[in-house]
Amino acid sequence: MYRVFKRVPNGHLIVVNCVNGYFQKRREALKIEDEENGHHVQLLDDLLESIDTFENIRRIVFADDISLEQNVKFDSESLNNINQRHTAYLSSFVKHKFENDVTHFDKEQLLALFKAIVLINYLNGKDLFEQYYQNFTEILKKLMYNKNENKTVRIHIQNLLNLKDIFDIFLKRPFNGDETCKKRIDFDLECFINSKQHISEYISLFINDELLSNCNNDDCNVILDKITAIIEYLRDKYNFQQYYLKHFAQRLLSKRPISGHMENKMISRLRIIFGQQFGHHLKSMNNDILISKENMSKFQAFRVQESFDLHGIDLSVLVLTRDFWPLRYTIDQCNLPHTIQQVYQCFHNFFIKMEKNRRLILEPSCGTADLTLAFYDRLKNEQSTIKKLNEQKYLLHVSTYQMIVLMLFNEKESWSFEEIHERTNINEHHLQCALSSLVMSKTKTKVLVKQPKHSDIQPNDRFHINDSFQSTHYFVKVKQIRKKSESNQGRQEVQLKVEIIRHHEIDAAIVRIMKAHKTMQHIELIMKVIHSLKGRFQLTCKVVETRIESLIEREYLSCATHNRKQYNYMA
Template sequence: MADKRPMELEAGWSLMRRGIEKLKKLLENEPEESFTAQEYMTLYTTIYNMCTQKPPHDYSKELYERYKQSFSTYIAERVLPSLKGGSGEFLLKELCKRWTNHKIMVRWLSRFFNYLDRYYIQRQNLSNLNDVGLLGFRDDVYNEIKKRTKDAILVIIDQEREGEQVDRALLKNVLEVYISLGMGNLDTYVRDFEEHLLIGSTAFYKRKAAQWIEEDSCPDYMIKAEDSLRLEEERVGNYLHINTKPKLLKVVEHEVLSTFEMQLLEKEQSGCAVLLQDDKKEHLARMYRLYNRIKTGLDPVSHIFRKHVESEGMKIVNQAAEDATAKKEKDAGKPSKEGGAHEQQFVRQVIELHDKYLLYVTECFANSSLFHKALKEAFEHFCNKSVAGATTAELMASFCDNLLKKGGTEKLSDEAIEDTLEKVVKLLAYISDRDLFAEFYRKKLARRLLFDKSSSDDHERAILARLKQQCGAQFTSKMEGMVTDLQLARDKQQQFEEWRTNQNKSLKIDLIVTVLTTGFWPSYKATDLALPQEMVDGVEQFKEFYEASVKHRKLTWIYSLGNCHLKGNFDAKPIELVITTSQAALLLLFNDGEQLTYNEVKERLNAGDDDVLRLLHSLSCAKHKVLLKEPPGKTIAKTDSFRLNVKFTDRMRRVKIPLPPVDERKKVVEDVDKDRRYAIDAAVVRTMKSRKVLKHQQLVLEVVQQLQRMFHPDFRLIKKRIEDLISREYLERDKEDPNTFKYMA
């Protein structure tokens, strides 16, 4: 018959103690047989029985306390003596061994005492068996040796930083103890290890950085800094907790990068400016990578980059000015040529400079907006300087003209022309006087189109498309109208030919008329030139045709833009002269072989002095002397007389005789200034119409914002235009606040 008497505490605990002692021997590698299933069940059942007996024989509370005491006893007898006096790697290895054993002990004992976890601990809201076991190690072992352990770890980490091989697995296992004893959080790891690691790392890298900045060049310093950061990241991956990574890297970044940044960047023989000067792209890319890690760390780098690009740009500007001055002195007394080689070279050099440093921004500085801004500011600085009296806007327009016209100095393939034009348009973003570029470009476009000097319609349309995209439809509307006008003019000429055939009209000359829309083209001076009869007949015929086909439109004849092919029957041989309409009208006066005075020429041509002087100079004083002047000389006087040079000859059968060039710069600048006044007026009125009442400062800001795509308006000019609009009663000042304006409907 089964014994139903309850098991007494000491009797049951005696049985448990034998099991615990056996477990300790196994942990200490002493001779002992492993637990059998029967032994395991006996121990488990003993605890079960002692916890399920009716009071006062339910020993759950006493067993819970003796469970805790089992760990304390083992630690006091075996664990602490093994760790006493240990240091360095020996201490860490022993700690890892003891921690591993302790976890095994916790696992086995918590199985034996499992019934406590299931009922007693839950009902009493106590720490579970696993936690009690771990807390025992923390309180009795860890707290005893944590300082020695931490010191040992930090020494080994510093040894590794100095290049020694260390046992990383050991460090990882030791730090696992810190993390596990946090009981679900990292407080223990952070307080007892990480904070000390960061203090030690700060001291280590402070010492190293001070040494490197004295001994190393900027590139060598950066290589060491980058290696340090890489190795610290690897260190985290090898044995530190991932949460340590940002804190540790921040320490390294501050000590190695932030502290000595300006000293590093400004190193005399190897700093940032020197790296830029020597095209050390690899080192600059490293500099970007390093200082991109630090908030505002790239600001000084971008500043040095901007100053360097500015300096390189100003060298080009100054060189162009010197070249222009030297050329001016060399060509003193000679007629000036438009679009000189030095001007072409200037724009080409600016394009090459932009290509070079745009590549720096994309390749070295990872397309950073900060460096794009620095590049933009640098180019704005020197691209808006005057070069030998000419604005960059004018030089860029001349450069484009040279690319696009037949016989330009730049001999490039179609692809190269397209590519270069695209780059010029990109540069336009840095020019504050884009309206000035537009007007110069329009003047030159007009000449290319009217004198059939454009090398390709496709190129003309391509650059207009790019300009439209960059500067808006308003920027290119007139130019697009000019290109379209030429096509319409060709159609109109064809209709004229058909009309003449149908009307049976004949002419002694071949006549081609180009009809243009006034609003699209630059303004030209119309003169009432007295044409020879042959030309008059042609003009009358075309007027008859045009007025019959087009209503409500008036023709204005611009003879200064006309071209003539005139056959000259000279003694040696006939020569075809390619000249302007005005030159042709003048030469035809000498068909009868008579000698004419200056005043007679002027009277018969019905032209002003300026025009007559230019015409006579081109025909009697320049390279091709078709007329002979009395007395001979290189300048025209109003007392001179002229006759046809029948002895004139040339090795060519066709000779082009240009008129002396006219400096159109002044006219273009005047036209642009006038257009700017209109644009400011329109912007002010547009703004005030929508806002009704506005303060002066706000009005000026809104006007600038509206107009800056075409030009940067001068504040004084805006103020002047506002005063003018007040006088014209578009606006009025507020009676109480003179700084406030009202719109007058």
Template structure:
């Protein structure tokens, strides 16, 4: 076959081509050779001399398609009512398949003749003129679909819609319908315009979807009213969920995917959103009784509705808050810290699981849990008194980390410390916890009460992850001091070996940095060390001053412990006690009875401290004395003392927590807060230069909330203090605006 253009008899060629075109559009049998020849005929007509005949070929094909579709329309119309959809779908399936083959047959006409005359996408989208799509030529496949739309769908659309809606309604009532036919008819509204770049679903939406959604809404409005009258709220929710699932499945059987969400939304609006008051009215009871299945159903229904979950979230928060308050409000007995932490953890664990299972870890409910737990944990039994939670949590951690903690494996301890962090994160006053924790850590380290240094470091690392390095900086330095002190002890032992001095006793020390340890250096009790220890103290000072020049040692005798061997009884005992108690007992080396005044003169202890230390020895039955201790009292050794243990400990009074210590901790926290707030104000003003009073307070609160909830009155006092120190000044134009003084 020659590709050269030549004269072509259109009528003769078209009559031959028409036979094949008719066979293709009806999906008839066309031989391969015939198919190839017709390709050649289309090409020959498009390049014919002297004038190409593509335009005439296009119009003749268009006329054929119109006549063909009209004949099919007549067949559909002539079918009876029951078979109309089936006949329509059968002809459409054949026609749509044939039109795609026809488009291939006319490939050359499409590419060389029609495409050149079509407007480009850019013209349609961005051209500065209005384009009527009916004015431009369509590719043959597109033309076939457009012809079906004009001569089949347009005249039949109302009739088709009625029949489709009847079939879907029949399916809703569990009657058998032909899924293939119904789906084919509905998707034909989409397929006939699939070639369109703009709004390819326009026909589907106009002819079918809008009316279907209206019909669906009416149906489910009626269904909802009927169910509401017949059922309880629990039953109503179960049936609505079932109907939503059925309608979603129905959509996937019959409709185009673009309709799935719209149908579900319409059903939700009619069956859930229109009855929010009814559903919300049952929320409180369901939450309080914790009807998990009902709550899960309620969540499933309310989640997609705008604002639907707000009341349920609020009720869940109130319920968790109530449970949390009951857990922490009336704690009594000796083990309050453990009761507090474990009760709160039980509440948190229970409702974390509930939210995970029932509400699928929805962030709104997780937030409600956090708010409720924070309210319960930071509850104050007396609004004028500080919250006790930081102190109780610190004591709980102290009990876990002490040597006396029994029966906890390393894994269990790790889990319990992790649980402590869960409670810690909810504390408003994290700085108060830090103060209590550091004081208790200091006692554990100094008195050798730590069960595991690894566990101590693990807890500090957990705190660092929760609050940052600054929060745990001093705690890390305390550990560093313990390590350095061990090295110093070794160096001191070597120093003694090299010199001529013999101490005559075992002497070990801890050298602690004043800034890192929460040990008040003011108001240290006066104490004259026993003669037996003077050589040890002076030798260590000599060693330390030689090693470090310019450093000052402050001896904290109240924190010291000593081991004494009691040799005056039937069997010897080794007793661990405080240094003040040791000084008192050493006086009995010279005499079996000692007066109060002699002890006071010898030890230089204050009357209050003296009474406390003597009383602890009387309570331990080391000394015999039955009356109230006065300045005229005389004490004697209990020569009949006996103990099952040959090695025991008399708890030093300093190791027991006192109200004064708690008050000092609170005062220290207040001072720290003032310094923190002042530093925050300076940072903010240095960056902003000029700021209104209320904005400054908001920014300070924002910066401080990770450590504590700052008091507005304290912030105002700090601002005044910084004005006095000439860091800030009030602007001349406004009394509630500050400027930074560089």
């Protein structure tokens, strides 16, 4: 109708008048006498529906015609300001949506919040918004950090992403991009994000899940853009760097398909935040994987040329530069089975011949193996006799340590823990973890059976193959069981690395500042160091004092003879 009437001189005004009449009727319908007992919630629901109608008319019917927008907007504003208490009602409206102690934002609540923010844009009493904003942030705090709720990592990070969207709309709509308001919103958002103790680890895990999932590239790009904006609010960026390096290494070493294109895009985003050095670190890890694939192709050609027998073993080796990879390296070397050792030695000789200036060390704690296992039915009264009927074969995906243990059972049926430890020379902690994963599964899917049947593994415990093993799948991945203390140990290792890196950074900042000033007072030096590093991490005076003492001991600085609180730079 609008397109048709627009072809007649002033004909579009007929459509506008119809719309004005429509809004007049909506305005009369919204005049509720009794606004107590929750009636204002229904009032605002109706009001928000009217806003949707106005937006659709402006966008679809009038095709964003600027000449008509002001005319219709006036009707919309008068519609929204028929009650002086609308601004105060907004706070009650949001509270009503979140009064049931929900743990995350659902679509209905997000839609209600977005509409409520849009509604503020049409209110005359914007000066009353301050109180509404304070109530709004209090509600969000209760939602985000309810200690009685055990949220998963993904729900928590998704809440943060939704929260960022909400604050962005706040800044765009009622605040109109005001710089002072932007600083306040940034501060509130920073407090929300950093109030969680392990937030750096959670964000890294969320990115890890996104990059490993088979998500649509466009959807994944949007999510990664949002999570990158969240990363910029982290107060302790070193923590995030260490966790990201750890999870990035796990992705590269896993056999799960990953998108190299998306990984490179994420590296580019992080390079902008953390600088070229961090991006180079990630690229170097990625290059190790690419070079290793080329080396394996060369090794296959070399093996065929030299006629080496690999005993039916399909070998795949990744050569990693130790300085780049955040892995737990073992000092003690275990004893590989004879055939495995021969095959590995073949590759070792090939690599050393090709790379004469490099040293190759086997790291079994990072490796995996696929083993073909055959299970047989036993005669009931003759445990030592194997009845080769109903033979069942499975392909088991296990760790290198588990592969070494399982291959022992080709020699005899039963082994004690002490015998396995002596024969394999595997670190006792790693051996216990490997055996626990093989014996602690469900009755039908456990690979080994332990006698006696108690949870802890003792030196005299004996192990034998579980011939009752059954699985509906030919390929079976043995779940790796880790002790509860290992997750805390991993966090402690990350924290230790972070502390070491921070010490170097603080030392460099102190030396840089002292080199420029030559002589400085104690308090002045500490304040300058804290200010120079505040964009990297949060510092305390005590930590800086400790590093100053360390530099004095190493003769980078010295105390003035007449004033112990004054330092001199020693060239």
